[in-house]
Amino acid sequence: MSMEPTRADARDNRARILEVAEDVFARGGSAASTEEVARLAGVGIATVFRHFPTKRELLEAVLVKHFDGLCERARGLVEADDAGAAFFDFFGRLVDDAAGKLAIIEAFTDAGGDAAGKAAQRPRELREAVGVLLVRAQEAGAVRADVRLEEVYALLVGIARAGAHLHLDATVRARTLGIVFDGLAARSGD
Numbered sequence: 001m002s003m004e005p006t007r008a009d010a011r012d013n014r015a016r017i018l019e020v021a022e023d024v025f026a027r028g029g030s031a032a033s034t035e036e037v038a039r040l041a042g043v044g045i046a047t048v049f050r051h052f053p054t055k056r057e058l059l060e061a062v063l064v065k066h067f068d069g070l071c072e073r074a075r076g077l078v079e080a081d082d083a084g085a086a087f088f089d090f091f092g093r094l095v096d097d098a099a100g101k102l103a104i105i106e107a108f109t110d111a112g113g114d115a116a117g118k119a120a121q122r123p124r125e126l127r128e129a130v131g132v133l134l135v136r137a138q139e140a141g142a143v144r145a146d147v148r149l150e151e152v153y154a155l156l157v158g159i160a161r162a163g164a165h166l167h168l169d170a171t172v173r174a175r176t177l178g179i180v181f182d183g184l185a186a187r188s189g190d
Contacts, residue, residue, distance in 0.1 A: 026100030067122030084142020098160035
């Protein structure tokens with residue numbers, strides 16, 4: 001009997017490493033280590049490096065996975081019965097997600113990651129997905145017709161970064177989102 005791992009084992013290890021790495025780097029940022037990822041994934045450090053030869057490559061794969069998950073979630077909301085709720089819920093999800101995402105991006109940059117790699121296209125795809133949800137919410141009469149994606153995305157990025165850097169508690173974050181959502185909501189006559 002061969003002691004070589006099967007392709008299924010290798011795929012499972014890779015998926016587990018990515019899942020664990022996303023959590024580890026979201027919590028620890030640049031200070032997090034690949035050794036911690038290996039330990040929590042239940043694999044040896046050599047297995048991590050077999051799949052991801054450098055920390056930068058691991059972080060790039062984590063970012064790609066993270067953004068792909070967000071885009072997939074947004075695409076899943078496109079057909080929601082309540083387009084307004086889908087838009088506002090996703091907006092809130094992105095704000096709640098910001099601290100971890102920013103920590104991963106910082107770790108990626110510190111590990112030598114650049115804006116031209118595999119992860120570079122993903123933020124643009126996410127922005128486009130938000131745009132689709134915005135248009136649907138506007139067509140449903142839930143969001144003001146006079147706002148554009150550029151303005152909405154500026155609000156989203158600003159609130160997400162502020163929430164992450166100021167470590168806003170859940171109550172303050174929810175109240176802040178409520179104020180923004182009130183400003184984005186369709187007005188009488190829209």
